[in-house]
Amino acid sequence: MVKITWILLFLLLGFSVKAIDKPQIVHGGVLMQYHHVHISTPSSTSISPDGFSLHMKTIVDEGYRIWPLTKLLDAIATQALLPDKVVSITFDDAYVDIYDNAFPVLKQYNLPFTIFVATQLVGRKGYLTWDQIREMKRAGASIANHTHSHAHLVRMAQDESKAEWISRIRNEIVFAQEIIEREIGPTPKQLAYPYGEYNPEVLALVKELGYIGIGQQSGPASRYSSLLMLPRFPFSGPYSAMKSFRTKLNTLPFPVAETALNPILKNDETPTLSLELLEGNYRVSEATCYGPGGPTELKITDAKQLIARNKTPLPVGRSRYNCTMPATLGNRYHWYSQLWMRKNINQSWYTE
Numbered sequence: 001m002v003k004i005t006w007i008l009l010f011l012l013l014g015f016s017v018k019a020i021d022k023p024q025i026v027h028g029g030v031l032m033q034y035h036h037v038h039i040s041t042p043s044s045t046s047i048s049p050d051g052f053s054l055h056m057k058t059i060v061d062e063g064y065r066i067w068p069l070t071k072l073l074d075a076i077a078t079q080a081l082l083p084d085k086v087v088s089i090t091f092d093d094a095y096v097d098i099y100d101n102a103f104p105v106l107k108q109y110n111l112p113f114t115i116f117v118a119t120q121l122v123g124r125k126g127y128l129t130w131d132q133i134r135e136m137k138r139a140g141a142s143i144a145n146h147t148h149s150h151a152h153l154v155r156m157a158q159d160e161s162k163a164e165w166i167s168r169i170r171n172e173i174v175f176a177q178e179i180i181e182r183e184i185g186p187t188p189k190q191l192a193y194p195y196g197e198y199n200p201e202v203l204a205l206v207k208e209l210g211y212i213g214i215g216q217q218s219g220p221a222s223r224y225s226s227l228l229m230l231p232r233f234p235f236s237g238p239y240s241a242m243k244s245f246r247t248k249l250n251t252l253p254f255p256v257a258e259t260a261l262n263p264i265l266k267n268d269e270t271p272t273l274s275l276e277l278l279e280g281n282y283r284v285s286e287a288t289c290y291g292p293g294g295p296t297e298l299k300i301t302d303a304k305q306l307i308a309r310n311k312t313p314l315p316v317g318r319s320r321y322n323c324t325m326p327a328t329l330g331n332r333y334h335w336y337s338q339l340w341m342r343k344n345i346n347q348s349w350y351t352e
């Protein structure tokens with residue numbers, strides 16, 4: 001009898017060790033990005049109040065862990081293992097409709113959220129006031145930096161030296177932070193790039209100033225991401241539809257060491273994105289990448305290098321390559337996105 005008990009115990013232990021031994025899935029956290037919550041603001045940056053309510057109801061009802069942004073960024077910065085289904089709610093630009101149409105829903109569910117404010121715009125027509133921002137902060141919001149004047153940080157003015165440009169964008173960031181702290185108190189150094197635009201000089205400055213930088217290229221943020229250009233999923237206009245909303249909330253990070261490519265195209269208008277995949281549970285043979293106009297050319301080497309290049313030159317303006325590949329288990333996708341910016345033919349900047 002004793003012998004049988006020991007054998008049973010041994011088997012049980014063996015099985016449990018085996019269960020623990022399973023390769024670990026690295027989860028990311030999805031930074032949800034909104035701008036307007038309104039029916040009659042520009043569609044490309046808006047979600048309707050009903051659409052927003054449905055998004056919030058979905059993440060609450062379906063068991064997502066809705067973390068304050070700082071908690072998620074701290075976890076990523078310390079390389080902590082994230083649990084599954086972590087999301088964080090963010091708004092850019094501090095439009096007044098956040099207070100009118102989103103805040104009542106967020107309050108109803110008691111959800112944390114972050115507003116990235118361009119401080120010069122606060123109090124103007126159509127934007128939040130500091131009193132409204134303070135009220136939302138008392139109810140669980142955090143306020144973070146979106147520069148002072150919502151400048152295109154990557155754009156050096158024609159009459160500016162490089163040193164003057166860097167000094168100007170340094171002031172954009174530092175001044176905005178001072179105003180935020182004067183109005184609402186100490187706040188973590190988190191910067192959302194206006195228009196999601198960055199380049200190597202901007203990243204170097206943001207690093208020097210000690211900020212975490214947040215972009216607008218899509219994908220879940222994870223231990224694989226650079227803390228200077230964390231991805232977010234925009235949920236506005238056509239990107240707010242429920243089917244793609246669920247797919248995006250369930251994405252897994254691309255197991256790849258982040259490469260800080262210069263997204264500003266110089267001579268090559270058809271840039272190449274090359275990703276070196278680390279070990280993981282994915283089906284690389286089913287990877288696809290999309291650029292403007294459809295699927296890109298895609299080469300997958302034996303060494304698990306994924307090389308994507310658009311079939312045609314990229315258009316003037318901002319565009320992205322979005323790569324996905326299915327996970328081995330479950331109906332889920334790994335997602336990676338790369339920003340590109342192409343100037344006008346005469347090397348002037350495109351108008352926004």
Ligand SMILES: [Zn+2]
Binds near residue numbers: 092093146150193195
């Ligand atoms: Zn903005």
